[in-house]
Amino acid sequence: MGMEQDTREREIQALISMIDDPDPKVFREIFLKIIQMGYDALPFVEEAEISTEDKNLRERIAQIKHGIRYEQLSADLFAWAASPEKDLLSAWLSVSRYSYPDICDQEIRKEIAGIRRDTWLEVNDNLTALEQVRVFNHVFYGIHRFQGNLEDYHDPDNSLINRVLKTRKGSPLSMGLLYLLLARSLDMPVKGMNLPEHFILAYMGKPLNVAQMKVGEETPLFYINAFSGGDVFSAREINKFLKKLDFEPLPEFFRPCTDLEILTRMLNSLAAAYDTTGDTDRKSDLENLSNRLEESFD
Secondary structure (H helix, E strand, O other): OHHHHHHHHHHHHHHHOOOOOOOHHHHHHHHHHHHHOHHHHHHHHHHHHHOOOOHHHHHHHHHHHHHHHHHHHHHHHHHHHHOOOOOHHHHHHHHHHHHOOOOOHHHHHHHHHHHHHHHHOOOOOOOOHHHHHHHHHHHHHHHOOOEEOOOOOOOHHHHOHHHHHHHOEEOHHHHHHHHHHHHHHOOOOEEEEEEOOEEEEEEEEOOEEOOOOEEOOOEEEEEEEHHHOOEEEOHHHHHHHHHHOOOOOOHHHHOEOOHHHHHHHHHHHHHHHHHHHOOHHHHHHHHHHHHHHHHHHO
16 A cells, blocks of 8 residues: 555656646646646645745746645535445535635534534433434533624635634535534424525424324424524515525425535636636636536436
């Protein structure tokens, strides 16, 4: 294994040593070969960037770094979407690594496991649905201090798991997604809801028809706004929200969304955030990838 790693590193370094070739066709071939190396090549590319002041070479290095991140993200997410068992946290980590290649999956999973443990100690099956959510909210917002980021609402970091855990702040989607992952791990029947311009959660259940003494189909019992401290509200309030935005209350707004829908929303949300910062390359990358995933797996 060590020899294979050494051989791979020497191959990467040899390719990087040739990126200043004046022939555009030769550079294109080198570019594609380095891209295929994935994140393994990134530290060597960044080292080359630090050691040169040549403007043209720096531009080529920037292209390579951008290409590595996009191709690796694309490969990761298409593999995830094709897998029968989807770990939504894995997809979120891949998206976050696009901006922060050095994040450590193990550390992030460990921190989330710690939050889950603190919540598990307080939540039990004897509580009603509303009581479970109140206890969950106490741990999530009260003890661990998570909150929606109103001050820097459009900051791309609001969408990235490593930054959300670091700052304890996030967007409606990232707050909802972290809440959802923790609730799932505790077997709470919470699902995501794709409202326009806002991601919320639904606590699902099978209501009892007292007149007929029958249990109905699974349906949202109430809704949760993870961005605003876990506020609980009803379908009537969702209708008011949609009316305020001039949206028709379409059935899909009240139906739990799939993990793939959550992922594509994440990509589009992050693209919009990068648009506000003027990072048009990342915006285009993420929108393109979102569209490709929807076309391939719809």
